[in-house]
Amino acid sequence: MNILYLCLGILVFTLIILDIIKTALSSSGGGRVTNAVTNGVWKAFFLMAGKRGTSKLLSYSGPAILVSILLTWVLGLWSGLFLVLLSDPGSVVNSKTLVSAGPLEKLYYAGFTLSTLGMGDYKASSDVWRLVTSAAAFCGFASLTLSITYFVPVLSAVGLQSTLSLYISGMGKTPQQMLANGWNGKDFSSFFGKTSNLCQMLMQHTMNHHSYPVIHYFHNSKPGRAAIPAIVQLYEAHRLLRYRVPQGAVKDDTGIEMLQTALDTYLDVLKGTVKGHLPKQQAPTTDVRQLQEKGVPLRNAEETSQSQSPDKRHRQMMLSSLLEMDGWSWQEVYSS
Incomplete structure (x- = not known):
């Protein structure tokens, strides 16, 4: 018996099984293998698309990642079982002649064992290998079920992500327009009337992102329907409300805090995504003429810059990184 093949096969098979369990059943994101495949496929699509968020090629990255994950799991289990069978020259025999199977026959046997579609032309040679075959068949069936479960x-989470983007875009095409549409001449009651639903959807999207990080790579090539520009736009609208509009004009501290919590939680979950990325662009100075024309009371720019903490500026750097890593710029946020 070849111990090297046996150990390597058990290692590969176990690694894939643990990765499937971590990805499909855990609420803390994908396994290491899944994450590596996800990042690799996205980078390939991103480079082929010229790092442009408007490229239609990126629209296929999400489905391609799911297919790649499934293929990785199938090939990993298949190769792991094949190596285990290969460790013993007599592990599999021909059902009629009882002659030991060669490498190609064992590869075939490993494949139909995992898919439980065997023709019966080859069989395990002993009780030990019959047990191994039964265990492998059960793992193959369970893996297929877990894949569907995942x-x-x-x-469904991708659908919610698209709904959230459209909801934010429906409130306005820019942060200024969102606030201008929500201003009734006295306060922002119209804007905060939608805050409860908005925060609920954003928190649900954040939890989905935490459990299924792959949804981050389901890309929409239209800026008005893309998740990242929409959430950055919402963050900027909140920033204007928090730091540029006098507190007396807001009149809804609860709504502001709810929105702050939802946005901060979202950025905390995506912190690992932008780790190590230095943005090439900075957030532009906000043009508030539209708000002034609408009659919205505003603080002066000097007072605003003094009131923003280093943590808030750090989060704006994170937003710049998120935009760049998804192929967008601040132009998509502030251009109607």
């Missing part, structure tokens, strides 16, 4: 909520 893909269904991922696609």
